[in-house]
Each structure stands twice: as structure tokens, then as C-alpha cells.
Amino acid sequence: MFKFLFRLFKKKTHTEDLDAMKKYLIVGLGNMGAKYENTRHNIGFKILDYFADKENLVFETQKLGDVCTYKLKGRTFVFLKPNTYMNLSGKAVLYWLTKEKIPLENLLIITDDLNLPFGTIRLKTKGSDGGHNGLKDIQDKLNTTKYNRFRFGISDAFGKGRQVDYVLGDWSEEENKTLPERLEKAVELIKSFALAGVSNTMNAFNGK
Known part of the structure; x- marks a missing residue:
């Protein structure tokens, strides 16, 4: 009987490990509140909101963020929009990684x-925070710079001393015309990250 229970326990643990490898935490960085909704700094929220609208997903406010899940071809995506504000994003990331038992390599x-x-x-797959306070806090809470990040270019078209106003400013009329196509490409990248792996996704999407 003991040997049977031991084999059963081992099998269950192995299954749980396989399930964890098929689960992904996709975190969009941004600030909560209507005044930030259409700002450049909130592109992480905007991408996840666009994805959710396409797939008829509904975010629910839970601990440290708004969360929803999406399933595709045996993979489970946990989408997270931290409600800690940008500078404390790491707290929410660490909590949901731990809660959902998602391996670090499945974090985006x-x-x-x-x-x-x-x-x-x-x-x-790694890198410095580049002066980004959200990434800085994530790096601090995870105690590593080796985590996947999807960087969306907002350019540096601002005058001297105007960086904060630019980052927290709304998209321009010209940018808003181009955003839908870029958001569509972002959705494709997120799906590819889970289905094709990070290396194949980098080769297929980087710089495009």
C-alpha cells in the first residue's frame, strides 16, 4: 500500500509540474485610473485590454491587480494589470507568480x-531596468534581471526636461491611427510566446 501511495504521489506531482509549465503570467504595466488610460506609459494595460476585448474576456479586481484568464491550445494565460501603480509593480508580479505557481521563464x-x-x-529574456521604475521594482522583488520583457517603443520625441510629460501624455493623433495594427501584432506576439517559445518569438517579431 505504501508503495502504491508513493507512486500515486509522484505521478500527481509530475502532472502538477507539467501543468505549471503550460501556465503563463502576462503582465501589462501601467497606472490605474481614467487619467492614465490613454497615456504612453500605459501601453501594457492597453495591450491586455485590446487582447481581452478581442477574446471577450473580463478582468476582475483581485488582490494587487485586475486579472483574467485565457486558454489556447492547452496553455493557460493569466493576464495581470497591477493596481499598485507603476513604481510598485514587482509586488503584484511576485504575488501572482507565487499564487499561480508559474515558473519564472513563463513570465512576460x-x-x-x-x-x-x-x-x-x-x-x-533579460536586461537592465533602463531607468524604468516599474522594471526596477520587478527586478528588486524577483531578485533577478533574467525575466522576459516585451518592450513597446514609444520613441523619445520630447524636448529637454519634458520626459515625464511625454511619457504620461496621451498618444498623438498620428500614433492613434497606427496603434490598432501595432496592438494586433502585440497580441500575436503574446500568443507566440506561449505556443512557439521565446526564442522563436524573438526571431519572428523583434524589430517588426
């Missing part, structure tokens, strides 16, 4: 990037 952070031309998308 979506963030704005001043160093990329508008609309450019780039996936990286």
Missing part, C-alpha cells in the same frame, strides 16, 4: 520603451 512583462521608435516591438 509588457512595458513602454523610450529607446525604441514608436510602435517597434522587441522581446528580450
Whole structure:
């Protein structure tokens, strides 16, 4: 009997491990509240909201963020929009990684990037925070720089001393015309990240 229970326990643990490998935490960075909704800094929220609208998903407010789940071809996506405000994003990321038992390699952070031309998308598996306070807090809470981040270019088209106003400013009329196509590409990247893996996704999407 003991040997049977031991085998059963081992099998269950192995199954749970396999289930964890098929679960992904997709985090869009941003700030909660209507005044931030259409700002460049909130592109992480905007991408997840666009994805949710396409798939008729509904976010629910839970601990440390708004959350919804999406299933595709045996994978489970947990979408998270932290409600901690940008500078404390790491607290929400760490909580949901732990709660959902998602391995670090299945984490994807979506963030704005001043160093990329508008609309450019780039996936990286590690790197510095680049002066981004959200990434800085995530790095601090996870105690590593080795986590996947999906960087969406917002360009650096601002005058001296105007960076904060630019980042927290609304998209321009010209940018709003291009955003739908870019958001569609972002959705494709997120799906590919889980279905095709990070290396194949980088090859297929980076710089496009």
C-alpha cells in the first residue's frame, strides 16, 4: 500500500509540474485610473485590454491587480494589470507568480520603451531596468534581471526636461491611427510566446 501511495504521489506531482509549465503570467504595466488610460506609459494595460476585448474576456479586481484568464491550445494565460501603480509593480508580479505557481521563464512583462521608435516591438529574456521604475521594482522583488520583457517603443520625441510629460501624455493623433495594427501584432506576439517559445518569438517579431 505504501508503495502504491508513493507512486500515486509522484505521478500527481509530475502532472502538477507539467501543468505549471503550460501556465503563463502576462503582465501589462501601467497606472490605474481614467487619467492614465490613454497615456504612453500605459501601453501594457492597453495591450491586455485590446487582447481581452478581442477574446471577450473580463478582468476582475483581485488582490494587487485586475486579472483574467485565457486558454489556447492547452496553455493557460493569466493576464495581470497591477493596481499598485507603476513604481510598485514587482509586488503584484511576485504575488501572482507565487499564487499561480508559474515558473519564472513563463513570465512576460509588457512595458513602454523610450529607446525604441514608436510602435517597434522587441522581446528580450533579460536586461537592465533602463531607468524604468516599474522594471526596477520587478527586478528588486524577483531578485533577478533574467525575466522576459516585451518592450513597446514609444520613441523619445520630447524636448529637454519634458520626459515625464511625454511619457504620461496621451498618444498623438498620428500614433492613434497606427496603434490598432501595432496592438494586433502585440497580441500575436503574446500568443507566440506561449505556443512557439521565446526564442522563436524573438526571431519572428523583434524589430517588426
